[in-house]
Amino acid sequence: MKLFIDTADINEIREAAEMGVIDGVTTNPSLVSKTGKPFRQVIDEILKVVDGPISAEVVALDFAGMLAEGKDLAKIHKNIVVKVPLTVDGLKAARALSDEGIPVNQTLCFSPMQAMLSAKAGAAYISPFVGRLDDISQDGMELIRQIVQIYENYDFTTEVLVASVRNPIHLLESALIGADVATVPLKVIKQLTHHPLTDKGLDAFLADWEKVPK
Numbered sequence: 001m002k003l004f005i006d007t008a009d010i011n012e013i014r015e016a017a018e019m020g021v022i023d024g025v026t027t028n029p030s031l032v033s034k035t036g037k038p039f040r041q042v043i044d045e046i047l048k049v050v051d052g053p054i055s056a057e058v059v060a061l062d063f064a065g066m067l068a069e070g071k072d073l074a075k076i077h078k079n080i081v082v083k084v085p086l087t088v089d090g091l092k093a094a095r096a097l098s099d100e101g102i103p104v105n106q107t108l109c110f111s112p113m114q115a116m117l118s119a120k121a122g123a124a125y126i127s128p129f130v131g132r133l134d135d136i137s138q139d140g141m142e143l144i145r146q147i148v149q150i151y152e153n154y155d156f157t158t159e160v161l162v163a164s165v166r167n168p169i170h171l172l173e174s175a176l177i178g179a180d181v182a183t184v185p186l187k188v189i190k191q192l193t194h195h196p197l198t199d200k201g202l203d204a205f206l207a208d209w210e211k212v213p214k
Contacts, residue, residue: 024052057083066093098122131164
């Protein structure tokens, strides 16, 4: 499973990249706004650190606006993936951009049928939001199971990109289900490295090392 980092903070991206586990980056308008930097500066900084898919989101809500913004974003770099919302106009934009060879990440997916439509529209990635479903007492991971099954049933090539990941369990279940990608905050990536037995083992090794004659 590929691992993307979900942030626009260049310091977080650098730290994750130095760990050697990051395949790409996803951003959105909210994440970019937190940096306090111009959008293009943020994207340029990310592109210098990560050589992989970088999702950059349109802000237009109409087909013509999404198409124009998507084409402009794609001109920035070959690694840019254009994020468009899963709406009627977003599906139209996904089809038009995909037909021009521009990869699309269709975002804000909350149902398996939305995901099927996105795949038929040619999106490169579908982003189901598991954490937000959990927040309203629905099973976010069940959505991932359903999408993976539907895509396997019909050999859709759209990659399942698990988004709104809140904890290591989301990531574990995504990997067991067979999702293609998960986009994860740095906090969760760091949580994956921790285990009490690892810490206990290190403490024991260091304690024994102190007993070795110097």
